Amino acid sequence: MMNIKVYKNILSANEEWAKKTRELLSNKKTLMWNIIGSPGAGKTALLERLIPALDGRLSCFVLEGDVETTNDAERLARLNIDVRQIITHGACHLGAETIYKALSELALPGDGGCVFVENVGNLVCPSEFDIGENGKIAVLSVTEGEDKPLKYPLLFREAKAVILTKIDLVPHLDVDTTVYRTNIQKINAKLPVFEVSARRGEGIENLKQWFLSGFEKY
Amino acid sequence: MMNIKVYKNILSANEEWAKKTRELLSNKKTLMWNIIGSPGAGKTALLERLIPALDGRLSCFVLEGDVETTNDAERLARLNIDVRQIITHGACHLGAETIYKALSELALPGDGGCVFVENVGNLVCPSEFDIGENGKIAVLSVTEGEDKPLKYPLLFREAKAVILTKIDLVPHLDVDTTVYRTNIQKINAKLPVFEVSARRGEGIENLKQWFLSGFEKY
Numbered sequence: 001m002m003n004i005k006v007y008k009n010i011l012s013a014n015e016e017w018a019k020k021t022r023e024l025l026s027n028k029k030t031l032m033w034n035i036i037g038s039p040g041a042g043k044t045a046l047l048e049r050l051i052p053a054l055d056g057r058l059s060c061f062v063l064e065g066d067v068e069t070t071n072d073a074e075r076l077a078r079l080n081i082d083v084r085q086i087i088t089h090g091a092c093h094l095g096a097e098t099i100y101k102a103l104s105e106l107a108l109p110g111d112g113g114c115v116f117v118e119n120v121g122n123l124v125c126p127s128e129f130d131i132g133e134n135g136k137i138a139v140l141s142v143t144e145g146e147d148k149p150l151k152y153p154l155l156f157r158e159a160k161a162v163i164l165t166k167i168d169l170v171p172h173l174d175v176d177t178t179v180y181r182t183n184i185q186k187i188n189a190k191l192p193v194f195e196v197s198a199r200r201g202e203g204i205e206n207l208k209q210w211f212l213s214g215f216e217k218y
Numbered sequence: 219m220m221n222i223k224v225y226k227n228i229l230s231a232n233e234e235w236a237k238k239t240r241e242l243l244s245n246k247k248t249l250m251w252n253i254i255g256s257p258g259a260g261k262t263a264l265l266e267r268l269i270p271a272l273d274g275r276l277s278c279f280v281l282e283g284d285v286e287t288t289n290d291a292e293r294l295a296r297l298n299i300d301v302r303q304i305i306t307h308g309a310c311h312l313g314a315e316t317i318y319k320a321l322s323e324l325a326l327p328g329d330g331g332c333v334f335v336e337n338v339g340n341l342v343c344p345s346e347f348d349i350g351e352n353g354k355i356a357v358l359s360v361t362e363g364e365d366k367p368l369k370y371p372l373l374f375r376e377a378k379a380v381i382l383t384k385i386d387l388v389p390h391l392d393v394d395t396t397v398y399r400t401n402i403q404k405i406n407a408k409l410p411v412f413e414v415s416a417r418r419g420e421g422i423e424n425l426k427q428w429f430l431s432g433f434e435k436y
Contacts, residue, residue: 038256039341039370040362067342069369090372092310092342121369122342123257124285124310143361143384144258151287151339152257154308166361172390174417199392 014129017096021103021132030113031214032103034131036155037139039121042165044072045198046139047116051079053208058114058215063102065094065120072118082106093125096132112215123148127155134214135160142166146179149187156187161194161210168197232347235314239321239350248331249432250321252349254373255357257339260383262290263416264357265334269297271426276332276433281320283312283338290336300324311343314350330433341366345373352432353378360384364397367405374405379412379428386415 025032037043051060062083064073073085084102086094099117106115117133119126127136138159140148143166149156156162162184170177181193192210196203243250255261269278280301282291291303302320304312317335324333335351337344345354356377358366361384367374374380380402388395399411410428414421 038258038339038362039366040256040359066369068371069365071365071369090342090346092340120342121256122310122340124308124338124340125343128308141258141361143359143387144256147287147289148257151289152285154285169361169387169390172387 011129014096017100018130018132021096021100024100024103025115025132025134028108028113029111030108030115031134032115032117032132033211034117034119034126034133034136035139036119036123036126036136036159037121037165038123038141038144041121041139041141041144042198043118043121043139044075046163046165046196047076047118048079049196049198049201049204050207050211051076051081051116053204054114054211055079057212058112059109061106061108061113061115063094063099063115063117065118067091067120088120092120092122093129094119094131095129099131114211114215123152123155127152127158138162140164140180142170142173142175142177142180146175146183149180149183153187156184156191159188159191161192163207164193164195165198167195167202168200229347232314235318236348236350239314239318242318242321243333243350243352246326246331247329248326248333249352250333250335250350251429252335252337252344252351252354253357254337254341254344254354254377255339255383256341256359256362259339259357259359259362260416261336261339261357262293264381264383264414265294265336266297267414267416267419267422268425268429269294269299269334271422272332272429273297275430276330277327279324279326279331279333281312281317281333281335283336285309285338306338310338310340311347312337312349313347317349332429332433341370341373345370345376356380358382358398360388360391360393360395360398364393364401367398367401371405374402374409377406377409379410381425382411382413383416385413385420386418 065086070085073083076083136159283304288303291301294301354377412425
């Protein structure tokens with residue numbers, strides 16, 4: 001019982017910070033996306049393609065979460081945007097307090113800011129924590145197998161979109177993107193699914209339009 | 219402070235169950251391996267190849283951990299071995315108490331039993347919990363990228379072996395297995411690395427010999 005109570009306290013404190021983040025984002029007319037996927041699903045490679053496509057229309061920032069190393073932040077800093085590395089030193093997800101503090105340090109414009117939070121590579125724990133984002137984005141590689149939405153349903157229930165990555169590898173795998181879509185829809189019938197190859201730049205234009213349309217609704 | 223204390227209590231209770239498991243395994247001259255890797259790294263496909271190769275020499279059992287679904291247990295039950303599904307309903311790793319209780323129900327022989335615990339697909343949390351295993355085995359797919367041992371070092375520090383899976387895909391990826399090995403060695407210099415393609419059956423014989431040699435040391 002005690003463990004459950006403490007866990008509730010942690011979630012409740014987290015919720016307070018998430019609320020402050022939502023206020024900050026709303027004041028700055030900025031959207032923040034919580035990018036969640038397995039290790040090696042291609043989250044960083046995706047941002048390397050997507051951010052230059054959005055450049056000029058939106059002011060992009062990245063909060064980069066990793067258990068160890070600054071590899072991913074270094075890759076994204078080459079895009080000449082403001083990237084902040086958050087090293088969790090073993091923790092399996094990013095918490096709302098850390099995100100609020102990092103976000104407060106960014107020079108967000110008064111309008112049209114877009115913050116991508118690349119969460120720790122993990123399909124389970126990051127899905128459980130609200131960090132004040134406007135939406136979670138599920139990144140799933142076609143190499144992971146079609147049953148993953150059924151085996152890790154929480155992320156797909158919570159997400160605002162799924163990005164199916166590495167589609168250039170489909171001819172070399174025993175998978176079918178139709179089955180990926182069917183299994184995603186079993187969990188969340190209306191969830192949009194984008195098929196992307198970051199290596200080849202395929203599917204980036206559609207994805208760009210979807211991210212821009214988020215701002216039109218503001 | 220309170221959260222830290224409770225976390226220590228959880229780990230300490232976990233350690234008690236792990237100790238009981240180690241006694242049970244020792245009494246039964248059985249080895250238990252804790253198989254850890256990302257979602258879709260190919261853990262189940264690996265066991266589908268490895269277990270038939272070991273059959274006749276060892277009595278194999280599987281404790282199958284998943285957040286949801288019985289898909290993987292159903293796949294492995296086709297090998298005509300005793301497989302028990304543990305559904306964690308959202309939890310990100312298997313705990314020692316659950317494993318002890320499941321293990322106690324298996325009809326382990328007095329000698330030559332081999333239990334594979336397929337942990338929840340997650341590179342982070344399962345690495346932190348001792349379940350009384352004889353060793354953790356890291357399963358890493360070549361599709362995940364060469365930096366993963368550096369970004370998720372705990373598993374590679376703790377593991378007794380690394381199985382690099384899906385090597386048949388290397389020609390279609392921008393990766394080099396030498397770099398995988400170099401990065402693994404940076405974390406754990408003596409860790410054996412096995413390159414395997416479960417789809418083609420490549421590398422299974424070497425791996426079989428390694429698992430059999432574990433028993434010779436008993």
